Amino acid sequence: MTGPELDVLVQRKEVVADGVVRLTLRHGRGEPLPAWAPGAHVDLVLAPDLVRQYSLCGDPADRSALQVAVLHEPAGRGGSRHVHSVLAEGATVRLRGPRNHFPLVAAERYLFVAGGIGITPIVPMLAAATARGASWRLLYGGRTRSSMAFAGELRDLYGDRVDVRPQDETGLLDLDAFLVGDAEVYCxxxxxxxxxxxxRSPVRPHVERFTPKAVDGGRASFEVDLARSGRTLVVPAGESVLDVVERAGIAVLSSCREGTCGTCETGVLEGVPDHRDSVLDAGEQAACDVMMICVSRSHGPRLVLDL
Structure with missing residues (x-):
């Protein structure tokens, strides 16, 4: 569930678009970094109370470096501001992962849709799809051409398979014209x-969210039995399983606390979770064998968790 944890060096920090910097991260002793596949992301521990998730956008075959691209969001919660204004080349940062809840499935045809910084996990997918000999197209939208990271180099690499659509030039994306056929859709x-x-997609799309889905806080309490700890706890209305477990002194690795990163994924041994995360797809949720305890609740009066 959680990948390795290690300190990495910010070997390079470069501007790749208006408001976007790319970080190249290397092992301090030159050792190989963890393996990953397209769609994976890592946690960067920017400060003791500042942990953020970023999609990997480099080359999975290059174990000497990991790359992430970070959009500066002035109205955000402080992570991008720290990366842009505080984090410098030569600094050391704690890295957790990689983890992958957005894997590229094998297919003959793909349609990729990216909006703004959402291009980051798509970049290595394009290379992988090309290497497999698959047919694919990319529809890439953004506010302005200068704000769209990697747009120029993707056009240079892949030609007219990449359709770059800045909103100030072409308006909103024409999804109905693009999303046709039975190709696998990634967005x-x-x-x-x-x-x-x-x-609009004619097939169930694969999506990755940077922000949580809107859900209510939960109006019913329920019990969680912790199989490994031998304890039973009550999760009140309006509180999360994660809050209750942590208050009981049981350590659980977590990060976003809003159901978008997958760090707190926990095994479910009995009961039916009320999934409220933005990580698991419909099939994974229906299996009812794991849940994100920072947001998900219970459909019944009791859950048994592998904690």
């Missing part, structure tokens, strides 16, 4: 784009 970007793709 990453802001929530309105994801919702539109989910509504």
């Amino acid at each position: 990453c970007g802001p929530e309105p784009l994801l919702a539109a793709v989910e509504q």
Whole structure:
């Protein structure tokens, strides 16, 4: 569930678009970094109370470095501000992962849709799809051409398979014209784009969210039996399983606390979770064998968790 944890060196920090920097991370002693596949992300522990998730956008075959691209969001919670204004080349940062809840499935045809910084997990997917000999197209939207990271180099690499659509030049993306056929659909970007793709796609799309789905806080309490700890705890209305477990002194690795990163994924031994995360797909949720305890609750009066 959680990958290795190690300290890495910020070997390079470079501007790749308006408001976007790319970090190249290397092992301090030159050792190989963890293996990963397209769609994976890592946690960067920027400060003791500042942990953020970033999609990997480099080359999975290059074990000497990991790359992430970070959009500066002035109205955000401080992670991007820290990366842009505080984190410098030569600094050491704690890394957790990689983890992958957005894997590229094998297919003959793909349609990729990216919005803004949502291009980051898509970049290695394009290379992987090309290496497999698959047919694919990318529809890439952003506010302005200068704000769209990797747009120029993707066009240079892949030609007219990449359709770059800055909103100030071409308006909103024409999803109905793009999302046709039975290709596997992958989408990453802001929530309105994801919702539109989910509504318009003729097949169930693969999506990755940077922000949580809107859900209510839960109005019913329930019990959780912790199989390994031998304890039974009550989760009140309006509190999360994670909050209750941590208050009981049981250590659980967590990060986003909003159901988007997958760090707190926990095994479910009995009961039916009320899934409220933005990580598991419909099939994974239906299996009812894991849940994200930072947001998900219970459909019944009791859950048995592997904690």
